[in-house]
Amino acid sequence: xxxxxxxxxxxxxxxxxxxxxxxxxxxxxxxxxxxxxxxxxxxxxxxxxxxxxxxxxxxxxxxxxxxxxxxxxxxxxxxxxxxxxxxxxxxxxxxxxxxxxxxxxxxxxxxxxxxxxxxxxxxxxxxxxxxxxxxxxxxxxxxxxxxxxxxxxxxxxxxxxxxxxxxxxxxxxxxxxxxxxxxxxxxxxxxxxxxxxxxxxxxxxxxxxxxxxxxxxxxxxxxxxxxxxxxxxxxxxxxxxxxxxxxxxxxxxxxxxxxxxxxxxxxxxxxxxxxxxxxxxxxxxxxxxxxxxxxxxxxxxxxxxxxxxxx
Amino acid sequence: xxxxxxxxxxxxxxxxxxxxxxxxxxxxxxxxxxxxxxxxxxxxxxxxxxxxxxxxxxxxxxxxxxxxxxxxxxxxxxxxxxxxxxxxxxxxxxxxxxxxxxxxxxxxxxxxxxxxxxxxxxxxxxxxxxxxxxxxxxxxxxxxxxxxxxxxxxxxxxxxxxxxxxxxxxxxxxxxxxxxxxxxxxxxxxxxxxxxxxxxxxxxxxxxxxxxxxxxxxxxxxxxxxxxxxxxxxxxxxxxxxxxxxxxxxxxxxxxxxxxxxxxxxxxxxxxxxxxxxxxxxxxxxxxxxxxxxxx
Numbered sequence: 333x334x335x336x337x338x339x340x341x342x343x344x345x346x347x348x349x350x351x352x353x354x355x356x357x358x359x360x361x362x363x364x365x366x367x368x369x370x371x372x373x374x375x376x377x378x379x380x381x382x383x384x385x386x387x388x389x390x391x392x393x394x395x396x397x398x399x400x401x402x403x404x405x406x407x408x409x410x411x412x413x414x415x416x417x418x419x420x421x422x423x424x425x426x427x428x429x430x431x432x433x434x435x436x437x438x439x440x441x442x443x444x445x446x447x448x449x450x451x452x453x454x455x456x457x458x459x460x461x462x463x464x465x466x467x468x469x470x471x472x473x474x475x476x477x478x479x480x481x482x483x484x485x486x487x488x489x490x491x492x493x494x495x496x497x498x499x500x501x502x503x504x505x506x507x508x509x510x511x512x513x514x515x516x517x518x519x520x521x522x523x524x525x526x527x528x529x530x531x532x533x534x535x536x537x538x539x540x541x542x543x544x545x546x547x548x549x550x551x552x553x554x555x556x557x558x559x560x561x562x563x564x565x566x567x568x569x570x571x572x573x574x575x576x577x578x579x580x581x582x583x584x585x586x587x588x589x590x591x592x593x594x595x596x597x598x599x600x601x602x603x604x605x606x607x608x609x610x611x612x613x614x615x616x617x618x619x620x621x622x623x624x625x626x627x628x629x630x631x632x633x634x635x636x637x638x639x640x641x642x643x
Numbered sequence: 644x645x646x647x648x649x650x651x652x653x654x655x656x657x658x659x660x661x662x663x664x665x666x667x668x669x670x671x672x673x674x675x676x677x678x679x680x681x682x683x684x685x686x687x688x689x690x691x692x693x694x695x696x697x698x699x700x701x702x703x704x705x706x707x708x709x710x711x712x713x714x715x716x717x718x719x720x721x722x723x724x725x726x727x728x729x730x731x732x733x734x735x736x737x738x739x740x741x742x743x744x745x746x747x748x749x750x751x752x753x754x755x756x757x758x759x760x761x762x763x764x765x766x767x768x769x770x771x772x773x774x775x776x777x778x779x780x781x782x783x784x785x786x787x788x789x790x791x792x793x794x795x796x797x798x799x800x801x802x803x804x805x806x807x808x809x810x811x812x813x814x815x816x817x818x819x820x821x822x823x824x825x826x827x828x829x830x831x832x833x834x835x836x837x838x839x840x841x842x843x844x845x846x847x848x849x850x851x852x853x854x855x856x857x858x859x860x861x862x863x864x865x866x867x868x869x870x871x872x873x874x875x876x877x878x879x880x881x882x883x884x885x886x887x888x889x890x891x892x893x894x895x896x897x898x899x900x901x902x903x904x905x906x907x908x909x910x911x912x913x914x915x916x917x918x919x920x921x922x923x924x925x926x927x928x929x930x931x932x933x934x935x936x937x938x939x
Contacts, residue, residue: 444925450738451681459917466914624751635740
């Protein structure tokens with residue numbers, strides 16, 4: 333209860349935002365498409381928050397975040413399809429389990445690779461991402477339901493405004509509390525100076541592993557929500573380029589800033605999906621020409637974040 | 644008998660792929676040596692080489708050695724420009740910033756070149772400049788394409804080794820990769836040496852691009868991603884920063900890829916390469932030839 337009392341202002345704000353959104357979508361002032369991408373933006377925020385915990389707060393560079401997002405999506409889709417889940421109540425344990433599944437994979441893969449630093453960690457996580465992609469592409473060899481490179485079809489559509497919104501808000505609050513707890517402090521210590529952290533008695537490898545698995549847990553939850561929003565999964569949705577999307581959001585929002593990630597996630601989805609409405613189809617490819625240029629410019633002038641300064 | 648000849652045949656095919664990987668891996672390992680940067684854009688320079696050769700062969704009917712020469716000059720220029728525009732302003736920035744910039748450059752090249760009025764995102768058939776001939780050596784067969792790949796790779800390697808171990812410039816490159824600050828104190832022009840490293844690496848990637856597309860005649864703007872990553876893994880396997888390590892690593896990676904496709908299934912070949920990467924990073928992060936025992 334203390335948890336909710338301390339966050340009462342945020343919860344109040346969240347409820348207000350929820351009511352506004354509910355009214356707007358309830359009276360169908362905006363199209364179905366806008367509703368869909370609004371829900372998608374919550375998922376993107378949640379997943380990017382996971383990467384921000386790993387990279388922004390703990391300083392462990394990961395280029396394989398989309399793999400954990402994909403693991404969450406596939407685990408949840410497999411569970412809900414094989415168990416025949418179709419209501420929100422039945423979906424909650426599935427959601428939790430898929431987050432735990434992604435977190436567990438993150439933990440197991442983190443034990444060996446978190447010994448690496450910087451660019452070697454980048455290439456190892458990138459490698460893991462590609463490995464997951466290969467496994468997903470061949471997943472129909474293990475179970476016909478998973479679909480392999482043809483894609484996973486026929487997932488029940490469960491994610492709605494309430495679920496996506498409140499799960500995201502709840503996990504943002506949890507993350508905020510962890511960040512301001514003892515562990516969050518240790519994570520930031522590890523990021524600033526790993527050797528000095530070791531010197532004052534922080535178990536750095538345990539802290540890195542913890543942050544990494546928690547970040548992957550968030551990605552898994554995001555993936556599960558994604559799977560039940562779009563009802564179709566394809567391995568190509570979870571490749572390297574997707575990981576780079578999340579990385580860009582974290583950097584634009586500011587490394588080690590929850591609020592920045594929220595803004596950046598909204599702007600990102602708005603930009604990518606919004607331009608789809610505004611720009612004619614033949615100009616759409618230009619988005620992907622400007623995003624890398626923007627990323628390069630960001631690295632030259634604001635390497636730790638645009639919206640929040642980060643550090 | 645049947646299996647032995649199959650094995651030998653796979654060896655030859657593996658060498659063909661491995662030679663191309665070795666050429667790309669050299670650029671990675673040299674750049675990593677001087678800048679401590681994984682140059683993600685290197686795979687795209689490889690792609691650029693393939694496309695330049697495609698236009699030279701299909702639009703202008705020029706002899707093959709000129710195709711090689713012009714492509715090398717063009718990719719070398721691209722490598723030089725990328726270094727000057729994107730990496731040089733970040734010389735004193737954190738390494739991760741440089742890495743993210745490299746990812747950005749790579750994405751930019753891919754998506755810019757995939758625009759409709761440029762190369763488009765479609766697969767394009769690469770015109771082979773000569774007919775394929777198969778020579779039957781009783782146990783296994785070898786094509787003239789494979790012979791050309793082996794010959795060109797061997798010549799490039801000899802020239803590179805001469806440059807690095809017999810000239811003043813090569814000495815400067817080795818000095819910069821050993822210790823940049825001390826090299827600067829000895830009067831070595833750091834910026835020029837880094838530029839030279841990029842130029843040489845990009846020229847080799849250009850050659851690799853031509854050879855790869857002659858062997859597997861389908862080109863696409865995204866073709867550089869996987870060979871690029873695999874070649875980097877080859878460089879890590881041989882010991883990053885070590886020239887002959889990159890060559891050996893490239894051959895091993897090429898062989899393993901072909902063997903997995905030949906004996907297991909071609910869909911698992913990417914996965915196996917990354918398992919090799921994990922094993923190397925865990926068991927001996929400094930690679931086969933790496934001597935320095937250092938926690939990476």
